[in-house]
Amino acid sequence: MHPPADAPADVVVAVNPTAAFGRHGDVGTRVARRLEEAGHRVTTLVRDDYPTLLAAARDAVAGLARRGGPDDGLTTLVVVGGDGMVNLAANATAGTGVPIGLIPTGTGNDFARTLGIPHGDPDAAADLLLSALASAGPAGGPATVDAARISSAGGERWFACSLSAGFDARVNERANRMRWPSGRSRYVVALLAELTRLRPAAYALELDGKPWETPAVLVSIGNGVSLGGGMRITPDAQLDDGLLDVMVVAPLGRLALLRIFPRVFSGTHVTDPRVTIRRASRVRIDAQNIVAFADGERIGPLPVEVTVVPGALRVWT
Template sequence: MAVNPRAAFGRHRDVGPRVVAALRGGGYGVTALLEPDYATLRSAAASALARPDGGCADALVVVGGDGMVSLGANLVAQTGIPLGIVPSGTGNDMARGLGIPLDDTDAAIAVLTRALGCGIPGSPVVVPGPIITRTIDAGRVHHADGTTWFASVVSAGFDARVNERANGMRRPRGASRYTIAMVRELIGLRAIRYSLVVDGQARELDALLISVANNGSIGGGMRIAPDARLDDGALDLFVVAPLSRIGLMRVFPRVFRGTHTSLPQVSLERVRSVALDAPGVVAYADGERIGPLPVTIEVVAGALRVLA
């Protein structure tokens, strides 16, 4: 089990120990991983999944936000090892898409233990039952440094610029850092010229934002692709055409309600693969930095088993 100790800026440090206690009480042996940084945690989780006897772990459980889901997806995609999620981060969009309770840790743990078939604590013999999983799609990004899996969304526009700026800021440390980064990016708002290849068809266009979504939301509930399905074998290409600062700020609130899709500046298209290129644009997948464009994104149907 991999735990992000800094999830939601450290406000939920108790969640990891509660998950460990629930799983051990239900009859599972748990390897709890709590490392000081993301890279070390990923390495430790990869080592823990490789059992000395040549077998595989029953599941990988991640505790945190979408960054931890990204870590898990990149370790278990196409392996058959189920991924469990107990949300305790800031955005938690993948948990939202899977219907895992967001603001009730006990309820989220109950979803996990039910899927794992945990035994009843206090019984004379606690034996886990059969594991219940859901099979969903995942996205795969090919880029200059290799391949990255994602569960929710790849961003390559205004929102990615906000992430890039926020990650370069040392202060403030809380969620307000992203608000400040967004305001600063709005000052220099400009359209980006993109070259795309969508399901084999080349096109060029100007846009403020392009995202490729497997899940319906991003950024803590912004419903950029409200009709996206996790198991339809497709991705949703989301494009926002050039807008003024005022125009973008008018569109922005509607994204949380999912009512922006009727606007003429917004387009959504169901696709299987997208190649993206634009100068000076950095791509992010599930909130984690991939690197500069170009990238090629494809859906891989049924690549993930999840406990939900």
């Protein structure tokens, strides 16, 4: 147990709406209790679905932002769940100055992996968060990282880690519907199931205003390094460089994709001549009959325009 905080924080804990049905169903309650025992003022948000929880989180963050300045470290939104909850946190806090605390309990946890936050061990993640809050002040504070803003026909959204718009998005969609297996294996099974539908599409991209038209089977935009539970799609991406890494995979057959695929976990797939990575601060993607996903959440049909916003998020690490 951590000693009571010298400067207690106002903390909102938002819990994945489906968490009650999984093996981490009690984590939100445990985290809230530990924060209270450490002397912090805690409000817990539990709602029946993601849109309702996002609306509640936005309202709560607006209240937190009014209570404390962006540099005092005394307001925090803690999210309990996977990358979908990271996406919720990004959409609730981007540009507000309110820091995010992560308790990763999801399938992928890719944003937490990129930041070095313990994943698969909620108690270790809670220990890290409590220590970070205890050291808030001139000597320590949350890390400042970039976020990506999406503009599309569906409105404006944010993502923290990655956006998929191709075969990878279809794999993501299938994996989201699956209940077995868990972790990285879910994405592998989903990929194998989607291989029968592997077809290239004609993409019209713009990178910082420069057109790039190319056929491809897979297009991803990385603010962070990985997706799908450690698939290092954009292995050299950095969360604080003010740039997005755009990965494009040229048309190839099923067997060729299966040969390249295992290398994605080490990031060495980028040495294959059919894989191209370019960097830009603003990216537009368009293609027929392609749906985009960001941080595992469905965004909607292309086109989308993605703009990196330096320093839009603050995260306890």
